[in-house]
Amino acid sequence: MPATPQTPPLLELHVRRKLFDGHEVLRDIRLSMRQGECVTLVGASGCGKSTLLRIVAGLDRDFDGEVKLQGRPTSGPTRDIRFVFQEPRLFPWLTVAGNVAFDARGPLDQARVDALLDEVGLAGLGGRLPKELSGGQAQRVAIARGLFVQPRVLLLDEPFSAVDAFTRLKLQELLLRVARAHDIAVLMVTHDIDEAVYLGHRVLVFDANPGRIATPVDLALPRPRDRDSPEVSAAVATVRQALHRAHAL
Amino acid sequence: MSPPPSSSHALEATAALEPADAAAAPAPAPLRRRPARWLGLVLPAAFLLGLELTVRAGWVPAHLLPPPSDILATLNELAGQGLAAHVLVSTARVLTGFALGAVLAVVLGVWVGLSRRAEALLDPSFQALRAIPSLAWVPLILLWLGIDEGAKLALIALGAFFPVYMGVASGLRDVDRKLVEVAEMAGLGPVAMARRVLLPAALPAIWTGLRNGLSLAWMFMVAAELIAATRGLGYLLTDGRETGRADIVLAAIALLAIMGKLSDGLMQVLERRWLSWRDTVATRR
Numbered sequence: 439m440p441a442t443p444q445t446p447p448l449l450e451l452h453v454r455r456k457l458f459d460g461h462e463v464l465r466d467i468r469l470s471m472r473q474g475e476c477v478t479l480v481g482a483s484g485c486g487k488s489t490l491l492r493i494v495a496g497l498d499r500d501f502d503g504e505v506k507l508q509g510r511p512t513s514g515p516t517r518d519i520r521f522v523f524q525e526p527r528l529f530p531w532l533t534v535a536g537n538v539a540f541d542a543r544g545p546l547d548q549a550r551v552d553a554l555l556d557e558v559g560l561a562g563l564g565g566r567l568p569k570e571l572s573g574g575q576a577q578r579v580a581i582a583r584g585l586f587v588q589p590r591v592l593l594l595d596e597p598f599s600a601v602d603a604f605t606r607l608k609l610q611e612l613l614l615r616v617a618r619a620h621d622i623a624v625l626m627v628t629h630d631i632d633e634a635v636y637l638g639h640r641v642l643v644f645d646a647n648p649g650r651i652a653t654p655v656d657l658a659l660p661r662p663r664d665r666d667s668p669e670v671s672a673a674v675a676t677v678r679q680a681l682h683r684a685h686a687l
Numbered sequence: 688m689s690p691p692p693s694s695s696h697a698l699e700a701t702a703a704l705e706p707a708d709a710a711a712a713p714a715p716a717p718l719r720r721r722p723a724r725w726l727g728l729v730l731p732a733a734f735l736l737g738l739e740l741t742v743r744a745g746w747v748p749a750h751l752l753p754p755p756s757d758i759l760a761t762l763n764e765l766a767g768q769g770l771a772a773h774v775l776v777s778t779a780r781v782l783t784g785f786a787l788g789a790v791l792a793v794v795l796g797v798w799v800g801l802s803r804r805a806e807a808l809l810d811p812s813f814q815a816l817r818a819i820p821s822l823a824w825v826p827l828i829l830l831w832l833g834i835d836e837g838a839k840l841a842l843i844a845l846g847a848f849f850p851v852y853m854g855v856a857s858g859l860r861d862v863d864r865k866l867v868e869v870a871e872m873a874g875l876g877p878v879a880m881a882r883r884v885l886l887p888a889a890l891p892a893i894w895t896g897l898r899n900g901l902s903l904a905w906m907f908m909v910a911a912e913l914i915a916a917t918r919g920l921g922y923l924l925t926d927g928r929e930t931g932r933a934d935i936v937l938a939a940i941a942l943l944a945i946m947g948k949l950s951d952g953l954m955q956v957l958e959r960r961w962l963s964w965r966d967t968v969a970t971r972r
Contacts, residue, residue, distance in 0.1 A: 497868055515872045527869050531887045531964040541873045569966035 481644025784843025800859025846907030854896015858889030
């Protein structure tokens with residue numbers, strides 16, 4: 439659940455402008471997130487959603503604006519923020535356990551690795567190589583790696599777009615479960631409207647050229663949500679109409 | 688931070704989630720069997736047998752093309768006259784020259800592969816030098832270093848240098864940006880980045896360079912020994928030609944084939960051990 443409005447925001451983002459080769463890809467984006475909150479971003483391809491995540495992650499520092507974590511401006515990657523990419527991006531020469539503990543400083547905390555693997559449903563697979571995993575399993579490892587340093591914010595860029603629909607549903611449940619268990623804020627880009635509504639406390643609908651938040655949709659729906667309830671269906675329709683207005687559909 | 692959930696509910700959910708997801712994993716045992724290893728021996732065996740019969744039948748004069756049985760006899764005869772020393776001398780030259788060339792190539796390749804400035808400074812020159820067939824340097828090396836051991840080692844090192852350099856430099860340049868980003872998120876410094884990400888990721892290309900470099904080292908050893916040597920397999924080649932003994936020439940050629948195959952086989956064994964993580968046709972189980 440999102441914290442009460444009185445608590446200071448965990449993450450504050452203000453991008454006045456972001457240029458790519460002189461072309462404006464993001465304009466005047468303000469976003470504030472609280473601990474434990476899940477915000478999903480939807481919008482047409484190439485509207486700058488992924489660029490926004492890269493800015494929050496500190497991977498892209500060439501922009502006009504600022505990212506604040508608990509009131510302090512960030513400059514570059516921090517251990518408070520972790521990124522789960524569209525592809526699992528596992529190091530193929532490391533075992534599953536080695537990938538999960540890639541961020542480890544000092545000796546390997548085997549108990550922690552085992553606990554995380556257990557949590558993402560891969561207990562006992564720590565010794566496998568990435569090439570021996572299915573796409574869904576590999577993305578589970580990537581999520582476990584993202585949780586290893588106990589970040590405050592988890593960024594996900596269309597993390598489930600490459601897996602089949604059935605696996606996607608299970609990975610969505612997994613994400614909700616770990617986000618609640620670790621009390622972390624989740625900022626996720628997705629192309630799947632159902633997914634955006636099912637996971638998000640808020641859905642931000644992006645407009646393209648330049649990318650900006652066209653419509654924020656607050657979802658005051660109870661959790662856990664019933665995918666088939668009329669309220670969820672209505673919210674999906676609201677987001678779809680907002681995407682229409684943003685010319686994304 | 689809250690600990691990971693350990694309630695029975697979470698465990699149940701995990702257990703229930705697992706099977707279908709795992710079903711998408713690669714099948715454990717492919718139905719197609721790997722072809723038998725002896726298959727590679729069929730062609731050489733048939734060729735040697737055909738050769739033996741052709742010469743015995745008198746279709747080809749035996750002094751120009753001695754049959755395999757004669758070559759075996761010659762090898763046996765040479766073995767009593769210090770053949771092992773010839774093989775050892777040549778192998779030692781290959782290994783020393785290869786080590787010199789490969790170490791220099793790895794150092795320069797890593798520098799060029801990791802530093803944009805070094806790449807701009809050095810790579811165009813190396814590419815230009817690479818375009819010169821390495822054997823063209825032979826007269827110059829003879830002029831500068833004479834015909835003794837140093838000249839031979841320099842020539843072998845030169846032959847091994849370029850394939851290794853190319854493998855290291857291009858391997859490092861071609862590392863997947865996506866993996867580098869993961870490492871950047873982890874806050875890795877330049878040294879840790881090179882050690883933990885760039886070098887392992889470039890290892891397949893580096894290894895290919897080392898294998899090519901080693902086979903070129905054998906080639907340049909022969910070139911060096913053909914020019915001037917009193918021992919070694921290249922010397923045997925020259926000796927056989929000068930004394931009109933085709934059997935000695937062919938015996939030396941056979942030994943070169945065996946030594947080259949052995950050294951490349953050793954590289955392959957190491958490759959299977961260190962690069963088994965690759966998801967390629969070759970590493971498919």
